[in-house]
Amino acid sequence: MALPLPPGLTPPEIAFLCEMELVTVIPRQRLEGLELLGGRIKPLNPPHRTNIPLWLALLLKRQRRANILPPAWLNAHSLNAILDHEIEHEDTFSPPPRLPPQPSNNTLPTSPPFLANNTADAAPDALPYHWLELGEMLLEAASDDFEEPDNVRKLLRDLREVRMAKLRKSADVLDAGGGFQMNGVGGMEVGESRSFVTGVIDGLRKIAASREQQRKDREREELENGYSGTAGDYDDDEMDMQ
């Protein structure tokens, strides 16, 4: 019964998460409103656009009951601009979509896949968290709803390669302390690089464990004694170790 998988999400699980993203559809048939477990689905009245979760949109699309409007960022023009940005800035990913205004303090902020970053009227100039999975799924199931599907597919692949190169390059700056910033990273990219990145950080930490323990003990001692005169000695130690 216990799940025999190591920590971290598998690609199908990430795709499952991505299927909760909201997308815009143009229904071709009427459908009454539905009370689902995850909330109410509004009635579908052709030809009014409606935002529904991706899993439902794919189901309707497969049965030819609706057309999917690709998200605002998923077209050749926007992707070209984003790709240029990715190539220009060698060390960082292109910035993620602008955050919605901060909610009041007593409610939990929403985050992907529950932000409307993939609807037809979302921001056209930023890759959302599930960009790769969503792009692939839409191109596979609804390529006839795109204007230039082959061009979009090519651009997605280019983007993926540029970004993978950045991920691989980041291995140089990993160290035992962790604390490594990855703004703009995508869901599938996290899944792909998780075992490598965390493996390197954890491995380095284990190598430096005894030194770190010494330092922790010393810092605690200093805190108790209320002075910090040994900082200089510590630097010398570090030189010897290297």
Place this chain on the structure above:
Amino acid sequence: MDIDDLLAEVAVDSVPRELRDLQELTRCWVAERVAPEILPWPSELMDRVLDRIRRQIELVEDQTGDMNPKTNFKLIIIQTELERFKFLVRSFLRARLNKIDQHPLHIQSLHDASLDMLQPLLSHSEYQYLTSHQSLLAAHYSTSFLGQFPASLQRLDDITGGISMIDKPDEDKAVFVRVLRDIGDIAVEGTDRRFNMKRGDVWVVRWSAVKKWAIGTGTGDLELI
């Protein structure tokens, strides 16, 4: 506070309970799959979700007799969604069972310590599983080989001699987190690492360094991804 904030506040508070529960459950599932240690059991959330699933199953059973193609398609949608929910719940529980199997004695002591707190670590059935599984294992070990050892070597939770027999998860493992509210400066104990966590950031950090801000174990200012 400008008009955008006001609108956002209204919008967030008007999110229906069902959708918020789905968001919370999804977060719990991801966190449980990613975190190195077991997280407190979200009892109220699970009660609500399981109750809703039970009612939805009853609805499906009621309506399957109806052969009208229109209601039939509605039923397909409802069932598809039901299966998605069931997958979430099942995967969440199985991830927890896996952790219970790996570190039973450690989790048992943590659970006992958490009983006075607002949120116990394990659900009732999980605790039952843990104790009965442990007693079966202990009985099996003692009949198959432990019984032939000297009495002083028979314990499974010996902590004398400076080395504990009780396995613990590695709490310093690196995790991916997304910051939901501004946190400020964070220092990683034992290293020179200092950094500033702002809303919307994604960081790879030690679990032990950010645990007190995580959803489930802390203030809820960041989530695991």
